Amino acid sequence: xxVRDDIPGTYIFDGELALKGYPxxxxxxxxxxxxxxxxxxxxxxxxxxxxxxxxxxxxxxxQRDVLALLEAGGNVYYLAKxxxxxxxxxxxxxxxxxxxxxxxxxxxxxxxxx
Amino acid sequence: MAQIVxxxxxxxxxxxxxxxxxxxxxxxxxxxxxxxxxxxxxxLADVKPDVAVMIYNDHGLNFFLxxxxxxxxxxxxxxxxxxxxxxxxxxxxxPGDPKLSWHIIESVMADEFDVTTCxxxxxxxxxxxxxxxxxxxxxxxxxxxxxxxxNTIQHPLPSPTRCFKLGHALGRAIESYxxxxxxVLIATGGMSHQLDGERAGFINKEFDLHCLEKIVxxxxxxxxxxxxxLVQLAGTQGVELISxxxxxxxxxxxVKKVHSHYHIPVSNTAAGLMVLAxxx
Numbered sequence: 001x002x003v004r005d006d007i008p009g010t011y012i013f014d015g016e017l018a019l020k021g022y023p024x025x026x027x028x029x030x031x032x033x034x035x036x037x038x039x040x041x042x043x044x045x046x047x048x049x050x051x052x053x054x055x056x057x058x059x060x061x062x063q064r065d066v067l068a069l070l071e072a073g074g075n076v077y078y079l080a081k082x083x084x085x086x087x088x089x090x091x092x093x094x095x096x097x098x099x100x101x102x103x104x105x106x107x108x109x110x111x112x113x114x
Numbered sequence: 115m116a117q118i119v120x121x122x123x124x125x126x127x128x129x130x131x132x133x134x135x136x137x138x139x140x141x142x143x144x145x146x147x148x149x150x151x152x153x154x155x156x157x158l159a160d161v162k163p164d165v166a167v168m169i170y171n172d173h174g175l176n177f178f179l180x181x182x183x184x185x186x187x188x189x190x191x192x193x194x195x196x197x198x199x200x201x202x203x204x205x206x207x208x209p210g211d212p213k214l215s216w217h218i219i220e221s222v223m224a225d226e227f228d229v230t231t232c233x234x235x236x237x238x239x240x241x242x243x244x245x246x247x248x249x250x251x252x253x254x255x256x257x258x259x260x261x262x263x264x265n266t267i268q269h270p271l272p273s274p275t276r277c278f279k280l281g282h283a284l285g286r287a288i289e290s291y292x293x294x295x296x297x298v299l300i301a302t303g304g305m306s307h308q309l310d311g312e313r314a315g316f317i318n319k320e321f322d323l324h325c326l327e328k329i330v331x332x333x334x335x336x337x338x339x340x341x342x343x344l345v346q347l348a349g350t351q352g353v354e355l356i357s358x359x360x361x362x363x364x365x366x367x368x369v370k371k372v373h374s375h376y377h378i379p380v381s382n383t384a385a386g387l388m389v390l391a392x393x394x
Contacts, residue, residue, distance in 0.1 A: 007346050009312030014269045018179055029178045031199045067312070076310035076350075077173045077267055084200025089129075090382045094314040105315055112317035113378035 013075050021073020024061075027051035028078035037085050066093045116214075116291035119161040119298050120369070120391040121361040122154060123329065124247060126170065126240040126302040128202050129381040134246050135203045150375025150387045151247050157372050157389050158248060163298035165211050166257045167218075167288070167364075168241050169357045170302040171266040173198070175238035182268045183230035185280060187222075188261035189215035193237045205242050211258040214291060218260060221287030227280055237261055244302045257298075264357050266303070271341050277356040278337035281363020288364065301361035303354025305376075306347070307383035316349045317384045322376060325355060326386055330371045333362040351383075358388075366392045 011017065018025075027048065030036040040047040048058045060068035064086070069079050076093075083093050095105035130147070133139065139148040175198050177183065193208045219231055241261055249256050262284070265271055272280075288297050305325065308316040325348075328335045337359055344353045372389040379385075 007313070007342075009314075010308070010345065010350055011311050012269055012342075012345065012350075013267060018268055022179060025179055029174055032175060032197055033199075034197060037199070066310075070310055075174075075179075075267060080309070081174065081199030087201075089200070090309050094309065094382055097310070097312055097314045108315055109317065109379040109382060112319060112384070 011070050017073045017075070019073070021057075021075060023052040023054070024057045024069065024072055024074050025078040027053065028074065028082045031081040031085060040085065066097050116288050116293060116295040116297055118285060118288055118364060118392050119163055119296050120157075120372070120389065121299040121301065121365050122244075122248065122390070123301045123304070123358040123361060123386065123388040124154075124244045125304055125380065125383060125385040125387070126243045127381050127383050127385065128198070128200070128239045128243065131202050131239050131243045131246065134243075134250075147377045147380050147385055150377065153373040153375075154248060154387060154389050155250070157391070158298065161298065161391070162296060163257055164295045165214060165260060165297045166245070167260045167262060167284070167297060167299045168244070168302065169262045169264060169299065169360045170240035170244075171354055171357060172263045173238050173240060174267070176232075176236040177263070177265075179268060182265055183263070184265045184272050185227065186230040186232050186235070186263040187215060187219050188232050188235040189219060190233050190235060193235055193241070193259060193261060195238070195242050196236045198238055202239055205246065208237065208241075208245065209258045211260055214258075214295065215260050217291050218284065218287045221290060222280070222283045225283035225286065227283050235261055235263075240302050244300055248300070262360070264360065266351070266353050266356065269341070271353060272356065273341060274337045274339050274344065274356050274359050278333065278359040278363040281360040281365075284360065285364035299361045299364050301357040303357045304348070304352060305355070305384040305386040306349050306352040308349030309351055309382060311350070313349070315382060317378060318347055318349070318352075319378060319384065321347045322384050322386060325358075326374055326376060326388060329358055329362055329388055330390065331368060333359060337363075362390070365390060368393060
């Protein structure tokens, strides 16, 4: 991944990422509305075209790959609305990003209490 | 004159709203979290605020990257919740206090804080969940609200020092309001958590406990951190601590600690609660 900062595994959503990710984030922001979530599911490619996603962004959307979506300029708050279409929450995307099962990810969160 | 009775800081995780909607307060996973709130509700019942000034961050419900205000103040008679896209049930509208909103806007602008004013403003889980936690069964419309949204999405974010100083200006604004209102400030967000990147799931208990200690008597110590420090110490979304600093800046020096509570984890987050009473 592109290291955006000196904190490993961390993206700082700065102007560069905001510029790069604008079409992707705008599409994900549209998923606040149920009709738009349905329109995406009805025809993903057409929906991505409507928002002008580039090839990198379209591919990351096709793959449901959160790290690739971040790399393509996605911001996690808008990406969460994309994940929500598939019934996935922040623990599911946390598990995907860290290469763990959801149970392993949850266990790691619980372990932070000790 | 209006009086600030005190302030509350609380986490605002969406999963809490889902747990409330499903009646899971006594579930084994949730009980240690919800168990922190009765004491805060008792305090609110004692101090009887007329208005809650809500300091929080929008997560892409009302604001998008097309226009992203650093500080935005609601000035509406009512604030509506709406679909955030991932299944959290919506809740009934919240009454506003537009006259107080405009007084705050005029006062903080005169104090050199150039805020964005909003006569329509959707409020997301960061606003609704804490109100549901603190006033369960809110049908009685117990308090009027003034929303103040702080940008925590698009960097550069306002510095912790700037947020603390906004709190000073906010305190002067409220205390110069000519009506006899009792006002509580509720800051939402935190504590340590990170949703994105390979570092997702990051939680820092030691730093959170440090914040819960310092927010009481040495908030200027927390205000001296940079945003970069907070990302490192509390995670990318742990920067929501800056809303706590707005709240704390508006309170007296010193304050009386009424109650605090800390629990790991709620969803991906370390959940914190702090209730501070103004000394007066």
